[in-house]
Amino acid sequence: MLPAPSSQSGKFVLQPAYFTSTLYVNAISNDIDALEKTYESQYNGEKEKDKPFTIFKTVWCAMGWQWLHFKIFDARSREMFLRVTCRLFIERALKARWPLEAAVAIFGLYVFFKTQPAGSPRLYTITHLPIPIDQYRSIIALPCEFGAPWKGSMTSVLRLLVAEGAFYILPENAQAPITLPREVLVQETPETVAEQPKKKGRPSKADRAAKAQVAVSSLEQWLQKTGVPKTSEPDSELTHHLLLESPSQTAIQYGNWKKTLLESLQDNLHGKDALHAANEKIVTRLQQAERLAPESAGGPGLERVQRAFIEMSVNRGGLLSLSEGAGLGDASQPKRRDKLRG
Incomplete structure (x- = not known):
């Protein structure tokens, strides 16, 4: 008897390490930067600026952040996804230099944490926000550093989180991983490919294609370093200086x-x-x-x-x-x- 193929195809699941690597951390950090810029533009265009949190919720939904929770469904990966995202909002608030930056980080933390899906089918949710005690003290005192209208809105949001017991206080430097990102993705370049040890046997098609790509990249780099324009026009093609001489x-x-x-x-x-x-x-x-x-x-x-x-x-x-x-x-x-x- 031969084993019969499975009727159900396998599921692709992102590993938790993905969310602590540069692949996710850098991408979500860029998204937060875009959120800050969009919110700043929207806020500056509003006539009534006494309700910054209301304006933030409008921008949040307009940029599609409410759908971020439905990107990950696996419980093990989802836990790391939620913890890393909330941690990045906290760290962004502590590193903020302007009231608007701090407000976007605190508002984003609150909305992201409070909008975790609770319906059916049920997804994994976190009930607490792990935070070292030194960071907790700093983020609680953060609204006092800014004036109206930021102080009132940030104080109200943080007061709601504290009242619900959302913060889970940790000792100093007790987070795992200690720093984000933990895994750094190294892009494959001609130099890294050339340094790889040679494999035994005949090279595969992939190896030959990789070597060809390395050769083309090296040639392009050499042409960029030694190339000169064919003509005086701005968009003129490059050529080698020896080819221009008789x-x-x-x-x-x-x-x-x-x-x-x-x-x-x-x-x-x-x-x-x-x-x-x-x-x-x-x-x-x-x-x-x-x-x-x-x-x-x-x-x-x-x-x-x-x-x-x-x-x-x-x-x-x-x-x-x-x-x-x-x-x-x-x-x-x-x-x-x-x-x-x-």
Whole structure:
């Protein structure tokens, strides 16, 4: 008998660690920032500014925050989701520099905590807000730092939470995790992909695609660093500066620099000896490489290099004169060439 496939498909459940990671903490923090900006714009546009909490509830519903509770249904994940979200509102209130920032954080904490669904089907809810005692003292004293109309509204909201016993007092630094976010997501970059250890066996399609992406990204970064505009227009495409120069002009510059170098070396005995030694070393290395390579790897290339070295007394530059045709003629000193081959 073979096992029959299940008729019910598996359910995808977000793990609690997701809500303590940068994936959720950064996202919800950005949403709170947007809530503050929208509330500030709405509040400044109101003629009657003596009811800041009423204005906040309008903005809260207009931005769809009332639906946030229905994003998570799994009880284990939902508990962490509720605790982290409420904690972020508390920490935002304690770090606020302006009355409006503190008011948005306290109002958001109250509305989010009090609007937990209680109908059917029943979802997991939290009945208390864990808060260290030092933070509790600070948040209770927070309204006294601001004037009307913020002081009255924040005092009323906090008084309701205290009267209901919503705050669960903890010792100092007793929250878990101690800081948010706890898990930091590291984005995959060409550098991190290159540092990964090589796998045994043939690379998979995913590995080949990843390497190709790394190569493309590296090329794009190099082009960004070395690129110059094709034209003077603002939206002109980038290209490499060498592609903008005429090849003949580049060859002329190379010839002039090489001529200057050879003249400076020929003016003194040490320069001539250094140039001769450099040429001889290159020829010797090429001969060693030819002996190590297969027989088919040799050819006229090495012979031309040897002839150019032998003709140094004529062309002065030796191997530096290969671009001017050095080594193309017949060897005039076969004995010296045989000596080099030995």
